[in-house]
Amino acid sequence: MKNVSKVPEPSSATNHKKFKLVLQYAAEFPGTPRRLQFRKWVNAALMQSAEIVLRIVNEEEGRELNRHFRGKDKATNVLTFVYDELQSLSGDIVLCAPVIINEAQQQKKNLAAHYAHLTVHGVLHLQGYDHEHEADAAIMEQLETEIVTRLGYADPYYEQ
Numbered sequence: 167m168k169n170v171s172k173v174p175e176p177s178s179a180t181n182h183k184k185f186k187l188v189l190q191y192a193a194e195f196p197g198t199p200r201r202l203q204f205r206k207w208v209n210a211a212l213m214q215s216a217e218i219v220l221r222i223v224n225e226e227e228g229r230e231l232n233r234h235f236r237g238k239d240k241a242t243n244v245l246t247f248v249y250d251e252l253q254s255l256s257g258d259i260v261l262c263a264p265v266i267i268n269e270a271q272q273q274k275k276n277l278a279a280h281y282a283h284l285t286v287h288g289v290l291h292l293q294g295y296d297h298e299h300e301a302d303a304a305i306m307e308q309l310e311t312e313i314v315t316r317l318g319y320a321d322p323y324y325e326q
Contacts, residue, residue, distance in 0.1 A: 183209075183212060183214060185208065185209070185216045185217065185218060186218070187201075187204065187205055187208055187218050187219075187220060188217075188218070188219045188220070189204055189219075189220050189222075190220070190221040190222065191222050192221055192223045192227060193223055193224035193227070193263055194222075195222075195263040195264065195267060196267075197277045197278070198281075199278060199281050199282075203278065203281075204285060206317070207285040207317065208220070208285060208289055210286065210313050210316065211286040211289035211290055211293075211309075214255055214293070215255065216256060216257075217254065217255070217256045218256070218257060218259060218289070218292065219257075219258045219259070220258075220259045220261065220288075221258060221260045221261070222261050222263050223262050224262070224263065225241045225264040225265065226241075228242060228245075228262030228264075228265060231260055241264070241265050242262060242265060243261070243262055243266050243269060243284050244259065244260065244261055244262070244284045244285075244288045244291075245259070245260040245288075246259050246260075246292050247259075247260075248291075248292055248294075255292065255293065257292045259285070259288035259291075259292065261281070261284060261285070266280055266281060266284060275320075276319070276320075278319075279314070279319035279320060279322070280322070282314055282317055283310060283314050283322040286310050286313045286314055287306075290306055290310065295309065307323055310322060310323075311323060
C-alpha cells in the first residue's frame, strides 16, 4: 500500500507522464462514455507512465471474470488486473456496464460521474492503492473524492 497524502495533479508541460490506453467495448450500453472521457479520467488519476487496457463488458463476462479471479459468483462494477512482471506500470481495468448503470440508478447518481469514479478507482488500484484495511480505505476514498471533484463531479461518497 502506498502512503501518499497528496492527490496527483493533472499532467502538465512539466509532468512527463505518458500513458497508452487501449479501450475495448466488448458490450455496448446506452450512456457508455467514449474514449476521450475515459482518457481524461485515467489521466486525472494516473501518477506515472502506464499502459492500460480498459474493457467495458456485459454482466455475463463481468461475472465470469469475478468468479475466475476472485472466487465471487456475481458481476461487480470494476475489476483491476496489474501485471507486476513488466518493468512499467501495466494492467487491465474491466468495467461492467450493467452493474454500473444499475448502481447509478439505485444511488441516484449521474451515470458519467459514476463511470468517472469507478475509472479513477480502477486506476488507483492499478497503482497499488487498496481498501482492504480501514486506514487504506480512508486514503483511497480521499484520493478518489479529490480527483473526481477536481474533474467537476460530485463527491462519490456523499450520501444524498
